[in-house]
Amino acid sequence: MDKFHSIRNLLAATGLAALIALPAMAQDNGANAGATAPTPQSIAMELFAGANTALRSDDYESARRMLEAALDLKPGHPAILRGLYRVAQQAERPDDALDVLERMAAAGLSYDTADEAGWLAVTDSQRFAAINQQLAANLAPAGQAERAARIDRPDALIEGVAIDIETDRIFLSSVAGREILMLEPFAPNEPVVFADREDGLWSVFGIAVDDRSRMVWAASGVVPQTPLAADEETGTALFAFDMTTGDLYRRYEIEGAERLGDFVVRDGMVYVADAGAPRIYVLNSLSGQLELLVEDPRFVSLQGLALAHGALYAADYAMGIWRIDLGDHSVSLVRPGDESLIGIDGFLNTREGRLIAVRNGVSPHQLMAIDLDAAGHAVANVDVLLRGHRDMTDDTEPTLVDLADGRGWLVANAAWPLFPEDGSAPDEPRPATIILQFRLP
Incomplete structure (x- = not known):
């Protein structure tokens, strides 16, 4: 994020x-x-x-x-x-x-x-x-992936991806375009706008499809790359859209939130990380309200969230991975192995409890599968799933990932380095965004 x-x-x-x-x-x-x-x-x-x-x-x-x-x-x-x-x-x-x-x-x-x-x-x-x-x-290059989509919207700054496994539709979050894009399986390179600023969206970061509620969830807020109208009101919120109609179902806000970013959805519940404050929030139901789950001053830069081993895991860009006990809400840093856990952005769990992590703040950029020990407090093993793919170029970075049905979808080349914070034009042209699809081992 x-x-x-x-x-x-x-x-x-x-x-x-x-x-x-x-x-x-x-x-x-x-x-x-x-x-x-x-x-x-x-x-x-x-x-x-x-x-x-x-x-x-x-x-x-x-x-x-x-x-x-x-x-x-x-x-x-x-x-x-x-x-x-x-x-x-x-x-x-x-x-x-x-x-x-x-x-x-x-x-x-x-x-x-x-x-x-x-x-x-x-x-x-x-x-x-x-x-x-x-x-x-x-x-050295590792792993295999194939192109699932090529989105020729170089000014969109696409950050996140979500798959609806029932229809094979792909949803994408756009930071600079302030919209959610949708790709139909019969037209994977021709995005249509699913939701945009007319629905109240600022920049869109994390995005997910909830098979249970048939909602498209999106976290939205403001960064320097967000195009704003003069005197436009800013804020941050979690949005739920009806997947069938595209209508906004509800907008969730909580006082004190700085920038809602990445999140994870399970069984109708949503856990949301605050990218601007050391807080994680929870939404217990569609009809509920965002509530503070945990606040810890040791959090530095919260990114993706995952649910595994009966706990919530939070990727911290500068620290590694935090484990949050869902019973007493205690927080501890997962003990790493040899592999560096710094720079993790996209972060989700498989059904088997493996943590799938996208590392982009550290060279080399790569997609990793992390196995925890039986207690869920330490890293037992790390496998590199993807590295050095031709679409993971040096002037861009992989960002968010989605998982479903034994497969994964990855934003391979988000062009953050080519979107200066001052709004100036970059020296190099911005590339089309590539979504890669891979098999989970």
């Missing part, structure tokens, strides 16, 4: 200064502004600042220790790992540098070592070669 995608490349910055200058929506969306109690985010930021100070004083060991402490709080964060590499580089500690590169490789990340060959290869040529082999493998 809206993370101010156009500046996500800061996540890949190698300088320590960039570590404490991550974009507002990608790293600190204001949810913790004014918080008095320390959070993992605020402590990590202090550690980043301390590491910068230590590095400027050539106190490499202190910088290393502070970054390691930050990494404990934000496991697998690529910018912290790159910061550790920079410390090792400036301290002329090749063994430390090789250790960091090994951790990057194990995390499924990429790093160009071309400029480091002389220094590190001399230290341990076999170890350096093995690292390069793994880093190359992390970039």
Whole structure:
């Protein structure tokens, strides 16, 4: 969902200064502004600042220790790992540098070592070669998918996809067009408008089809890329549309919400993440009202939600995956394995309880299947389902995903980097949006 995608490349910055200058929506969306109690985010930021100070004083060991402490709080964060590499580089500690590169490789990340060959290869040529082999493998294409649709509306900025398995209709959310588009199975490349600003929509982010209620659900709000009329009233809401008639059934709002973004629907209930505040809401029925489910200052940038193992799981773009107990509403960070869980955007669960995650804030972009342990508190295994597809281009990013009947549909190339926040025209043409279809293993 809206993370101010156009500046996500800061996540890949190698300088320590960039570590404490991550974009507002990608790293600190204001949810913790004014918080008095320390959070993992605020402590990590202090550690980043301390590491910068230590590095400027050539106190490499202190910088290393502070970054390691930050990494404990934000496991697998690529910018912290790159910061550790920079410390090792400036301290002329090749063994430390090789250790960091090994951790990057194990995390499924990429790093160009071309400029480091002389220094590190001399230290341990076999170890350096093995690292390069793994880093190359992390970039290699994986998985298979075919085009389900090509939408030649380059100015729409399509973010989300939802499938109605009964009719094979595909619904798409448009950020810049402020509309929901629909594709018929007999015309997959010819979208028609299902709902738009005349229905009260601002930018549309998360979207879902509920087979039980036969509703099309959509979360809507305002970002810098939202085209607004002069003096137009802004806000955020969850919308329910009758799938058959296209009529607006109801609009759900809740006081204090900043930006309703991604959500998950099950058995007539909707769980909604607030992309601008550390809150998750719940709608218990079509006739009900949005209610606060949980508020936690440790949330930084909430994205997709999933239901598995009797709990609600929330992807946090800057932290990983949170587990919310649906009984006592307690919140805990899922313990990751080696693979980095930073930068997850689209996020859903299969019927079997696997978590399907779209990672786009970290190189390489990829679609992953995450298996949790029996208790649902830790990652047991991660499989890469799709990476390096020809439609997942470097100047775009995959965003949201939908699952049904053993298959998945993915927005492969949302053009967020080509939609400057100031409304200016990009230097490069915006591509048609591609929806990929894949089989779940």
